[in-house]
Amino acid sequence: MDEVLRLDAVGQAQAVRDGLVSARELAEAAIARIEALDGELNALVHRRFERALAELDAIPEDAPFRGVPTLLKDLGWRQTGEPYHAGSRVHDGLTAAPEGYGVARLREAGFVVLGRTNTPEFGSTITTEPVAFGATRNPYDPAYSAGGSSGGSAAAVAAGMVALATASDGGGSIRIPASLCGLVGLKPTRARVSLGPATGEGWSGFSCPGFVTRTVRDTAAALDAVSGTYPGDPYGAPELPGPLAGEVGRDPGRLRIRFLTTHPRGDVPEAPELTQAVTRAAALLESLGHDVAPGGPEALGDPEFSAHFGAIVANNVAAQVAALGRARGKQVGPDELEPRNAAMVAAASGHSAADHILATQWIDGFRRRMAAWWGAGHDLLLVPSLGVAPFPLGWIPPDDLSLALGRTGHAVAYTSPFNATGQPAVSLPLHRDAAGMPVGVQLVAAYGREDLLVRVAAQIEEATPFEHPAAR
Template sequence: MDDLLRLDALGQAQAVRKGEVSPRELAEAAIARIEAHDGELNAVVHRRFERALAELPGSGGVPPDAPFAGVPTLLKDLGWAMAGEPYRAGSRTLDGMSPERDGYAVTKLRRAGFTILGRTNTSEFGTAITTEPVASGPTRNPYDPGYSSGGSSGGSAAAVAAGMVAVATASDGGGSIRIPASMCGLVGLKPSRGRVSSGPSAGEPWAGFSASGLLCRTVRDAAATLDVIAGTMPGDPYGAPAWERPLADEVGADPGRLRIGFLAEHPGGRFAVDPDPVAAVTAAAGLLAGLGHHVEPGGPAALAEDDFARHFGAVVAAHVAADLEEVGRWRGRPVEFGEVETRNRILAEAGRGLGAVGYVTARGWIDGFRRRMATWWDSHDLLLTPSLGVAPFRLGWLPPDDVSLSRGRTDRAVSFTSPVNATGQPAISLPLHRTAGGMPVGVQLVAAAGREDLLIRVAAQIETAQPFTHPAMR
């Protein structure tokens, strides 16, 4: 059965349709792999195996002709609400809490036939780029258990990289899909703002910075799963522009000769980039040129603006403070600062002190930044950068009680990802490089708002030219 688990989600779905494996057999194989490997990795923090087996296609809940009927998956334990299931968001403040209804994207996953086996580990409230929450302990990287799997979607990334499931859900407010994808050798597509509804519980999480998606092993899975969860529901504040056809149809489509700028170093030199990300981007630029694209150094001048991190951080801090207030209302008693990790206590304090005028001012600055960034895409199709500005890092690299050191390291790490959250553009991380020690390093491609179709075309072209490998699936 391990051979079937090594297939991507589309391959598993095809095997079910052909009768090569039953949904129960596939689910039981995934469960067995979780039980065999998760003791070391700590990726799955809530298991609902018996309920999942009772919900298999043919049991009355899932149509047997659903596109992913019988394919096992896991939900990140942040967002992705599932009625009646424990929900912690990586925090002890939510012990014993369960949502009353499914999130809109979870409803779509279930209608598509996915078998949801449980929930995956995340940093507390998704505010760290490593998954080491006090509430449930660290998630370890399948490539080397001494390393972080990234964050905040590190549990999902570790589960997919280890072969527990072919795809798992994620979310990205500053890089939390692309960073774990880079750290675990996966494909991570952050959709455009408004592409996937956050309803019914939220409108625009973190002022629209955060987007929901999935972590995958193949480009075709990234496309087909986004087709499943994309869409708006009544009451959403906005939606992304519609594609001309399903995203899955873009796999194998000719992208044409694209105009691609690349940055191996951060513009302005404010953040030093480690050698492995530089090598990854340099090699990817050569690969793209060899595929016939016009590739040249350079990127948006706005990326060099020193004020970005301050205003981005102000918006995030305000939302963390508001999120803690909402947790208090949900559970029926206020959250005390002593209940949350030091990083989130400091963020919440800053958010409370910002005030309404300070928050609106920060959002206004981000509005201008988004416009300054967008002008670059008038003359270019794609931007190529590191997914992560630092080399793969070990557990403990972000010390929880040394906030100054952790913040400096985080700012350097997310210097290429968080601006794309602020602009709402789609971006994809592709696993194109390994360190000398064998750890994965990803590169990021960024398109204009709404152009996931273009990202999928060129990502599939790259995957064909340099097929992705997944040695952690031992």
């Protein structure tokens, strides 16, 4: 059974169809692995094992992922009747309603939801160490962070509890945990996956649902399962030429790829591990026949970006806290929040409605300047997935906001700009540092071009198969 658990989700689904394992046996094996490993890793905040097993018989025989176990990030991925915390003590006792379209489509595809995964409070930082549930530990070294905000999902997948888990990304929250846990993490194009029916957009369009997986084909197939626009969505993503699963193995042709090992903003310290990771990835891409050279969009170095991005995020966190207060019938006080989020709410109180609109208009201009670089004939940008080396738990201090803000700003320097532009970007596990910790590299495509990312990522995976020793 361990061999079946080591398969990716596509492989597990095939094993069930071929009769090599029953859906119940597969789910029970995943449950046993969670129970064996999660005491140390703390990836889950809620388990629904009995309910999951009871749901197996109702899954149609022809569901493509019938019986494949998965986990839902406890932020955004709402499931009817299940607890919902968003990493916060303030959510205690609340349940998720209504169920998200993405969750409904996962269940229609045959996935079995075993529980919900840990996340920092409101997903507003890059490490999963919430006061409410404690820290999630990295399977490669329990002293290290699994990243955030999808850290619980990433730790669970990296440890082999499940083949894939849901995630979301508002400033790097899919790509950063994927980098730190040695996984594939693709942030889709804005609106590729609907956030309905509970909301129209997350963080003013910055946040996108997605997955953390161990293989490119799992990422492609999972996104196919949940993608789509629903009536009432504020906007949709450009239509893809076909299913993303069909792009796996397709020749991407000779692409014009540019790479950066130093951030053009000039204030992000260069880490040797990141430089080595990008340099090696560039050499690999060149060996695969692509046109690879240094370069990148000039707009990426704009020193004003961080202030506008941060203001919009703070305003959205404040709105989330206000909505939570209304839902429970009592305003949320600053003493109920972690210091980081209390500070964001306080900062937002100093922003007028006009300030918010002006910030979004600045981002509109930034997005156009960034898009012009891809429009000039570039296909992909290669950069680090994370702006800092793998870091231990506690490195983002909860009680030193100035230090935490500075370190977080460096960490998201290569990810948050593409939340602002809405472009798809994928982190791939192509490097390890001297201590054996994973270091991801990131490829960014033009708006709407997940198909190109999947083709290239699969080409890379075929040339250099990804290894997942923590899942053994």
